[in-house]
Amino acid sequence: MSNPLHSRSVSSTKTHRSPPTQYEPLSAALAAAQARYTIANPESLKAHNDACQDLPGGNTRTVLHSSPFPMTFASGNGCELTSLDGDTYIDFLGEYTAGLYGHSNQTIVEAIGEAMTKGWNLGGPNSYERRLANKVSFRFGLSGIELVRFTNSGTEANTMAIAASIVFTGRKKILVFTNGYHGSTISFPSGIALTTNLPHEFVHAPYNDIIRTKATLDTLPKDSLAAILVEPIQGSGGCIVGTREFLHYLNDSAHKLGAVFIVDEVMTSRLSYHGLSAALGLKPDLVTLGKWVGGGMSFGAFGGRKDKVIMALFDPRTGALSHSGTFNNNIVTMAAGNAALDLYTEEKLKGINDLGDLLKQGMEEVLQRHKIPSPNQTPSKPSEYPSQEPSTSDQSDPGMYVTGQGSMIGVHFSGALQAQLRNLFWHHMLEEGIYLAQRGFIALNLELGEEHVEKFVTAMEKFVGKHKAALGGS
Known part of the structure; x- marks a missing residue:
């Protein structure tokens, strides 16, 4: 590599043992x-x-x-x-x-410490969640998050996104992709028959393959597809990058079929300042986020646009869906998330x-x-x-x-x-x-x-x- 080393040394408390140099079977x-x-x-x-x-x-x-x-x-x-x-x-x-x-990170440590001095498990809304919601919708609005709900993990965020899609469309089938991972109860590793997946009507197609995905969609009964769920880059599946053509095909197909297009950005939202969906020009109906947004604490989120009505289902004043969780707005995560999003600037993002x-x-x-x-x-x-x-x-x-x-x-x-x-x-x-x-x-x-x-x-x-x-x- 042509880049010189920085003067800062790489520390180690012990000398690591080097493996033997000769080739062995x-x-x-x-x-x-x-x-x-x-x-x-x-x-x-x-x-x-x-x-x-x-x-x-x-x-x-x-x-x-x-x-x-x-x-x-x-x-x-x-x-x-x-x-x-x-x-x-x-x-x-x-x-x-x-x-x-x-x-x-001392900024996150201090934010958590300051918040904890005011008590936790308050049993009501707090000011930290309101500020974090504003920062999330500002940051990821171009990816489609104009209204957001917080969860405890990316798994829960994807679970709620699927549930909302089923209620919103009145349909049951969810198109997913081989080697996709959307949480411990929504994973599709190749070659593994036994999983702990939720009992939804999942339909499988190969990732990055438009021809075979189209063939799969063509076999579905009319008006049966509730949602297409996809990662723009399959993180747990091996960091396989989705092609722009494939992802746009899914976006267009979902909207053509009246299904909800869910983009799982639990991992990938850290790769582009407004989310990878925005960078790719996608128009998802729902987007899910994960723990880095909450400063590495127990956090997840799902959100969508105001004009699609889906998120309005969770409005307790008028909506049809209940979404509770003791730690959805916990003080530690809300304070850490507010500090973390301020830390992860466009400059920092480009640097990493x-x-x-x-x-x-x-x-x-x-x-x-x-x-x-x-x-x-x-x-x-x-x-x-x-x-x-x-x-x-x-x-x-x-x-x-x-x-x-x-x-x-x-x-x-x-x-x-x-x-x-x-x-x-x-x-x-x-x-x-x-x-x-x-x-x-x-x-x-x-x-x-x-x-x-x-x-x-x-x-x-x-x-x-x-x-x-x-x-x-x-």
Whole structure:
């Protein structure tokens, strides 16, 4: 990478153990990495075993489990996380986009502290929610949020958006997309038959595929489709960027069929100042938002335009729908959200997206230098993405590739060894002092700088150089 390091050093409380330099068969390399991980993290192992006495699998949030056991953190500061075993890691996971502000932003800390001095659980409206609603509608009005309701999570926001669509249209079917994730009860991972989804009449279509989506819509009975629910970028599905053509096709189709067009921007709203819907020129009927808007606290929101009447259903003076929740307007989140939206200016947004572009470019350059094949040769510009998400089946050729846009990035592997490579990459990056999701998900936070990106790319190049043969490089 051509960008020089900043003078600020990347700190670590311990020297991380470097993996062996010689090439090993992947199964042996992974077993060795897991053994080193177990030896290096005895306190995390003990914490996990203790947790298993009270929590199934020692876990109350499935996505945080990792093999052979998850690392437990004692604290976070800025862009760093410190484990129970005293090792400090640069955080490239960013709490799956919710941790946009890092782990100790003083403006948010002070806002929460000031609000708490006035009491909490007040049992009535408070001034913080009114101000936050005004900021949200101003910020995301161009994406279609002119009236907003707050929830406790993105899952709940999408749940309420679907419910409103069914009532508004009097229909039942909801079009969703393979690998879409809209919360723990509204997810559609490929290849997994058992989910905890709500019992709606979901209709499935492939993401970024206009032809097959049209064929799916053509099979539906007339006037049966209540809503189309889509992410402009599939976050949990691998940071797959939706093409402008595909998303506009869905927008036009929903309106033509009299269905509600719901855009899930729980993750992607952080990528553009007025939301990605506005940047793409979409006209959604409902938009959902997530925790970064609430400063990383328990937060979600859904909203729509005043002229569509849908949000009026929730007006307790005249509407037909009840929407309660003890923590919809909780003092901590409302105060944090007010501070957070002021912090995340257009300048800050551009800076973190530029940093993400720098990281993605550096990673792609590593893969090119080592001649690592990439399925479909996934290009950098979102509008040029292939009509299908890159294949990750065991029958595909070996390779490693990067997807995403701005501050949201996905690292992928393909071929029969993809699972081993993915897990080995996670262990390798930990040994280099870098924390990301074991599945390869990356979400930058505002505390990161170019020196952290440089460290990530350097660590990745070590991995690629060592495992070039398994990755299909030449």
